Amino acid sequence: MIPCKLVHDTGTMIRFRTSQLAELPAASADIQILLPAGRLVKCHFNRHPQNPNVSGADVVRYIKQRIGFKEREDVLVEQRTTTLWAVHLLDGVVAVAREARVSVDRVRGGALQPQDLGCLMALADRENDRGRRIQTYQRVLRPAGLRRLMVELVGARCMAQGCAVCEQFDAEWGNGSGAVIADVHHIEPMARTIDHHPRNLCILCGNHHRFVHGSGSWSVRHDGPNVILARGTREMVINRPDIFIAA
Numbered sequence: 001m002i003p004c005k006l007v008h009d010t011g012t013m014i015r016f017r018t019s020q021l022a023e024l025p026a027a028s029a030d031i032q033i034l035l036p037a038g039r040l041v042k043c044h045f046n047r048h049p050q051n052p053n054v055s056g057a058d059v060v061r062y063i064k065q066r067i068g069f070k071e072r073e074d075v076l077v078e079q080r081t082t083t084l085w086a087v088h089l090l091d092g093v094v095a096v097a098r099e100a101r102v103s104v105d106r107v108r109g110g111a112l113q114p115q116d117l118g119c120l121m122a123l124a125d126r127e128n129d130r131g132r133r134i135q136t137y138q139r140v141l142r143p144a145g146l147r148r149l150m151v152e153l154v155g156a157r158c159m160a161q162g163c164a165v166c167e168q169f170d171a172e173w174g175n176g177s178g179a180v181i182a183d184v185h186h187i188e189p190m191a192r193t194i195d196h197h198p199r200n201l202c203i204l205c206g207n208h209h210r211f212v213h214g215s216g217s218w219s220v221r222h223d224g225p226n227v228i229l230a231r232g233t234r235e236m237v238i239n240r241p242d243i244f245i246a247a
Contacts, residue, residue, distance in 0.1 A: 001076045001077070001078050001088075002016065002020055002023055002024070002076065002077045002078075002079070003074065003075075003076055003090075004016045004017075004020070004074075004075060004076070004077055005072045005073060005074055005075065006063045006066065006067060006072065006073040006075055007063070007072050008063050008064055008067045008068065008069055008070070008071055008072070009069070009070060011051075011053075011055075012055070012060045012063050012064060013053040013054060013055040013059070013060070013063075014033075014053060014054040014055075014059065014063075014075070014077065014087070015051065015052075015053045016052040016053065016077075017052075018049065018050060018051075018052065020052065021047070021049070021052055024045070024047060024052055025045060025047065025082065026047070027047055028044070028045055028046050028047045029044070029045050029082075029083065030042065030043075030044055030045075030083070031043060031044070031045050031054070031082075031083045031084070031085055032083060032084050032085070033054065033056075033059060033085050033086070033087060034080075034084070034085070034086040034087065035058075035059075035062055035087055036087055036088065036089050039058075039062075041056065041058035041059060041062075042056060042058070043055060043056025043058065043059045044056055054077075054085075073089075073090075074090045075087050075088060075089055075090055076088040076090060079176075080176065080179060080180050081173065081174060081176060081177055081180065082174065084180065150184050150201060150203065151179055151182060151184075151203065154203055154240070154241060155203070156176075156178050156179035156182040156203065157178065157182070157203060158182065158203060158204050158205035158208055159202045159203050159204065159238045159239050159240055160204060160205070160208045160236055160237070160238060160239075161236070161237035161238070161239050163205060163208060165178075165181070165205045165207065166178030166179070166181060166182055166205055169181060181205050181206045182203050182204075182205060182206075183203070183204050183205070183206055183209040184201055184202075184203060185201065185202050185203070185204045185209050185212065186200055186201060187200050187201070187202060187220055187227050187229075187238070188200050188220060202227065202238050202240055204238075208236075212229065212236070215231065216231055217231070218230060218231050218236075219231070224242075225240045225241060225242050226238060226239055226240055227240065
């Protein structure tokens, strides 16, 4: 994660600091950006020695719609692959971090730590007690920073026993590619339990995630940290580390 700014000025762009050049591609390149609204757009990274930036018609249009002339907004850029980046807004994440007593400096610096996950999930539990379930889901679970914490905690690897698709993507398309298809899945359905604690979460590849949600109802059985999802006579074993033992 690289902290940077949306800038609407005579040069409307995503602007980085010159001190961040070491974290950015070694040469200017055409890339794709996943905007916070979920739209994937084509743009260009310009490795200018005094003004590294990302620009492009769709990016400029998004920035102009979001902020006024002469305004700037802090964001985080996640380099998912060399040519696929994602932009994450900071305002909602920082608000949640303050309430959860997670370091705002770590949030703004793009340096969230795996232990922050517990603080954010504890906030979710407290908000559940106050009956603010849907708001908690929108404010705490949706920010991409939290998804990244979950991936950092356990790795971007599908936990379904025998699945190596994320590793195969890494091998074929480069390290970090597997994270693009890694999803966070609620073991007990979120709509029923509103349980966002790590005990109720796992990482699944896109294929297993879609299969679980689209192929009927599943029973859930816990076996230590692992989870067995059963449908009819068939079972899917979710292998999880010891930190995920259900309370």
